[in-house]
Amino acid sequence: MDATIEVHDLRKRFGRAVAVDGLSFGARPGQVTGFVGPNGAGKSTTMRMLLGLDAPDEGRATIGGRPYRELRAPLHEVGALLDAGAVHPSRSGRDHLLWMARSHGMSRKRVDELIELVGLGTAGKRRAGGYSLGMRQRLGIAAALLGDPPVLMLDEPVNGLDPEGIRWIRGFLRALAAEGRTVLISSHLMSELEDSADHLIVIGRGRLIAETSVAELLAAASGERVALRTAARTEAMGLLAREGATVAANGPDSLTVTGLTTQRIIALLTEHSVPFSEVSAHRATLEEAYMELTRDAAEFQAVVHAADGTGHENGDPR
Template identity: 75%
Template structure:
């Protein structure tokens, strides 16, 4: 039974899927909740697209289930009004005009035609909507795919690599757009193989590798954990600073001719110690890990297709 509590939630429970001898999904579980952008991240081949295809009822799972508002996708009678999905931006008939692609989708749900023009406007494709989709750039096809996902005004949006092919202006646009969709109370899932793409837009992360969930965590918590309590310091008197801070119990590492990374002592204490001893310094800041660094720490041993480490003299 569907209850209000279920509306807009997506539950993935213990999904397993094999393609021949390859295990694509190995007991994958997570839950998406409304009102936030969840980044769905993992290296290429980790199982992101397979998961989305199973959620959308296109592929059958060997085991486990995926529920939208408490029901499997194929049991939804007006799916476009419950879930909007962008799977593959290239999946448009090249001879059909962009607007007509949305028109047949609208007709499948008796969505009024004015809604078609509304979403075209919303994604910035109105002026190109009467051109054939075959002439669209990848970025324009992404926008068309996003328009299709928005067509039914669904409470849940599942977007597979929506940033692919967008120009810098488009990337800025989609980040803001995703956040605004979540602010409206929608459940938004964005998959990506590049953590940096999600840096400014995701609130929550589901990180997968080899068909399993590696991390299911808030972005802030993840960053805090990866950053530790390290302090970056710039000083012209490197040796004196190192001696002084080490004596105070800190672990100090030189990162450049005039730069140090200090851990075990907070920024305030560092300033106090250096000022007290008259050691000159020009910059003290709490070190903040990037999402990319945090992600690399998490997935280091879960890469499906990792290149061997670079060795030799040319490596810097």
């Protein structure tokens, strides 16, 4: 099966509210693709349209060139986790997986393998109604993996996991992509995507803001800034400004400098006997880059949220 996810000029409205507005992007095999944007940006709605749970008003959402409804054996082609709470509370985790497996002719052995793989262990025999959020996330990931699909779509898979679980899923997702699978994950935890994603789809107000690699986005956000730490902040700011630099204070002893190279800054400070403890090229975090990209969209949605009184940004309950 072709494991490519494609979205072409996708549009969706809920009443007067526009949830997705002409969105186009792709997610390719062999990569973990992060799908990010402010609350109400249209991420969950887009994933629901990819899975045939919402019908687009316009455009196409396909997996391997076909709409989800045309897939003959969905569990073997696409694994998805949209809502970790979508489990019957009186059914054990193992039984939840077992009825799904039987619908596609899969064995008990496969269910037991996945329970161990995701770290549920003996908890698989307990009622799912007593699971923590992290345990429900693990169960949902196991369900997504049942058919050993080449495509995985996970909405906020890290939510509720403890530190050990976060480390596990970070490595696990990268291992799945290394096998040639397409892995699309939405997340609001930029620090996790920085360590696990190869490619990013950034949306706001239902529109594409950026489609780029994590490395390219971080390089662009970092620019040519230099981080300087000095006990003589005022002296350093005056000296560097006279040399044509733009200097911003970040704290009592920290500055960000643009317009001069690291080597030039060190030479100037040394020449004028201005003490310093650190001079280094600034490396933006993914969170900084993301906030810069989405600032306008986030501010817009906050205004809409306050004005419409719906309790949901952009009027989208998803």
